Amino acid sequence: MRFEVLGTIGAGQAPIHGRLRRTLLGLLLAGAGTTVRAEVLTGALWDCGPDPRAPRKLHWHVHKLRQDLPEPGRLSRRPGGYRLTVLPGELDAERFESAAIRAQELTDPAERAALLRQGLALWQGTPYEGFEVPMLLGEASRLAERKLSMLEELHAAELELGWHTAAAVELGGLVRRYPRRERLYYLLMLALCRGGRQSEALDVYRRARRVSLGQAGLEPGPALRELERRILAGEDSEKARTLTRLS
Incomplete structure (x- = not known):
């Protein structure tokens, strides 16, 4: 049955x-x-x-x-x-x-x-x-x-495989649907950055920050801030590979 x-x-x-x-x-x-x-x-x-x-x-x-x-x-x-x-x-x-x-x-x-x-x-x-x-x-x-946790793990695995463009499309929709989910912002920023779209990734960070400040009065978490720092510094986004499975 x-x-x-x-x-x-x-x-x-x-x-x-x-x-x-x-x-x-x-x-x-x-x-x-x-x-x-x-x-x-x-x-x-x-x-x-x-x-x-x-x-x-x-x-x-x-x-x-x-x-x-x-x-x-x-x-x-x-x-x-x-x-x-x-x-x-x-x-x-x-x-x-x-x-x-x-x-x-x-x-x-x-x-x-x-x-x-x-x-x-x-x-x-x-x-x-x-x-x-x-x-x-x-x-x-x-x-x-x-x-939601499984979706995050799925897109983290896809980023490890180098499927940045496809992951960015799906993650963009998920971020709009679940705007308080910080790991989704992180994965979307990483997907955009690895696809050479750094300015869009920074826009995503600013959106996440607005939501976090508006809803909880807090800055985004340390992983999201560190990823922003790496992008602004022009560091190789592949260095953040180990963080794709961030909890």
């Missing part, structure tokens, strides 16, 4: 009927491999105070969700709650995070970039798309942060 949460919640090609059942599936997938307590599920599904009918309503929706699944036996009742059995490699979010972990262990930038792109290609939209449930919103936020 395949389960998806990096976009619309789903279980492979099987249609999951009803918003409550799709939310229930999302909650169970967020806690995949563990028993999700019944009170956590009822609180998330109905967002109300104590309700003596809640356990029966939950049991009914679990029953209906089980009928929707290609393998109903995957969803089982456990002491205190319910558990959805998800095998390794079946959940897109797990495959995505596995790619991130494995990429960190690779020394070859081409292999690292390929694996990171493979993981990022699993994204089909916003995680747990369309569900305003606090538990799912928190997990969606965590996954989105991991995606």
